[in-house]
Amino acid sequence: RADMWRAVARRERDVFGARGGDAFDGLWPEDVAYLVNEVYGRRCAKTASSLGGRAALVLTRWRADRPAAVDNAILLTKREAEEHDTAGSTEAVPAEAAAAIEAALAAARTEERAEPVAGGGLLASLQL
Secondary structure, eight states: OHHHHHHHHHHHHHHHOOOTTGGGTTOOHHHHHHIIIIISTTBOTTTOOBTTSSSOEEEEESSTTSOOOTTSEEEEEHHHHHHHHHHOSGGGSOHHHHHHHHHHHHHHHHHSSOOOOTTTHHHHHTTO
16 A cells, blocks of 8 residues: 555656646545555556556556546556556547546545445446
8 A cells, every 4th residue: 555655656746747746635545445455446547457467557647637636547558557647638549438436436436435346346336
């Protein structure tokens, strides 16, 4: 949990130019654990690769114009995250997948650490 949070902090600084703690007022290590485990079910939102598999998973901003937060973070493989960040928008994500991610992030925002959803997190429950 702490390692992934530090990785988010590095990504915010290195990719998005965030300085200090100002970008993390809304994202704590507990939030990272919640996003990874409950929202994304420990799987890449785009490829379904699992945490601990061959590809490293990272959290990055869903919308590049907003800081990382519970309702603005997506779990992707490192390669997918780099492509997503380079694109600078959610338009590169297929519409059906984008709608499922938006719904999962909205649920994360309103449910505030709801009980885990069986079968892989909130995103999986939306039948991506």
